[in-house]
Amino acid sequence: MRLPDKQCTMESAVARVKDGDTVMVGGFGVPGTPMTLIHALVAHGARDLTLIKNDANEPGMGIDHLLRNGQVSRLITTHLGLNSDAIALMNAGEIEVExxxxxxxxxxxxxxxxxxxxxxxxxxxxxxxxxxxxVVEMAGTSYLVETALRADVALIHADRADPFGNLAYVATARNFNPVMAMAADCVIAEVETVLPLGGLPADTVHTPGVFVDHVVELEALSEEYAVVQR
Amino acid sequence: MLARAAREIAPGMVVNLGIGLPTKVINHLSADFEVCLHTENGMSGIGPSLSPERADRNLIDAGGAYVSTVPGSAFFDSVTSFAMVRSGRLDLTMLGAFEVAANGDLANWKIPGKFSPGVGGGIELAQKARRVVVLTTHTDRAGNPKLKSECVLPLTARACVARIFTDMAVIDVGPNGFELVETAEGVTPTDVAAATDAPLVLPEMTPPTF
Known part of the structure; x- marks a missing residue:
């Protein structure tokens, strides 16, 4: 038996996104942010998106391109502190932020x-x-009910993959990627290196390929992946 | 102040240093001091910060600073990182503050109308670390006290702060509110009381200086 090959082009993968979709985007700061998939989504042009991402990157980087292009109506996040553009859009009521x-x-x-x-x-x-x-009470303690989040599409960045979509991350680029790769109907992974089947030892797989729908190998890493000069 | 705060870290602890002043405490720990530093974005065993020339593009702390590993470091995802925080694996966290109340309430994430970038991991650190200490200037830039009877700003967590390190004093949050523990050199207990917008319990003897 041979595991299926899920490799495709960036454009055909991102074509899965529709207007009004909820899209999870991995990353915490630059590490783990799928910069190239984000650019492909800008080119694709889907609008009225709900994005779920830890942070809003920085001006001119990552999901800031989608925000500034007016493609995002809602952002579910934790912290926008490094992106003054996102804070301005929120304060102007252009995007709803949770x-x-x-x-x-x-x-x-x-x-x-x-x-x-x-x-x-x-x-x-x-x-x-x-x-x-x-709020619910259980055994004398109060708890908030935190509802589950799923997305139509998840955009993931991984360091290594095989054609089946088994993924491995490096250093602090792991962050939200493994959990988001489990929580969307369509999971697209951009990866820095695609190894042949068997090239990613089974014990080193962080995200099993069962969760992944499309694998896109990056041809080159743009400047957005580089160390940020502050 | 940072050197004094660094002495709060006991050997063997797992510690999270918040963004801003607390992160700088790392510079006051000797290279052979036994401690495990945690950062929310998925790492235990943080090593020294690196200049952009030497940085690894995939290795940052939660504040976005480029950091390094030490022998024994581990990387993990965001779920695992906060499982550590919420289940009580952090012995100590050091956080910044806009306001601290006499009962230990902490406000450090939002100034309505002026500053609202989101809370990040701040609520979980403040609410779930075994010991929460605050590092802050004693007053804000306009000279207003940050230590108050009650917080006015939106809270990060209730009754969470155990100790406060400022440029003027070390202050504990006790059953009777703020208790003066130490003063900075050249600062009197009267100075500290005057810069604090809540009753300050003074020790019977002149407090030590740092």
Missing amino acids: FNAQGMLAERIRAGGSGIGAVLSDVGLGTELARGKQ
């Missing part, structure tokens, strides 16, 4: 990717992040 506690964003996505409807947590009880959330 802030989550960072670990709870991860946990909501984990629930969505694990076939679980919601998780209970006391994180943020008594703060404004608890507003509008259902």
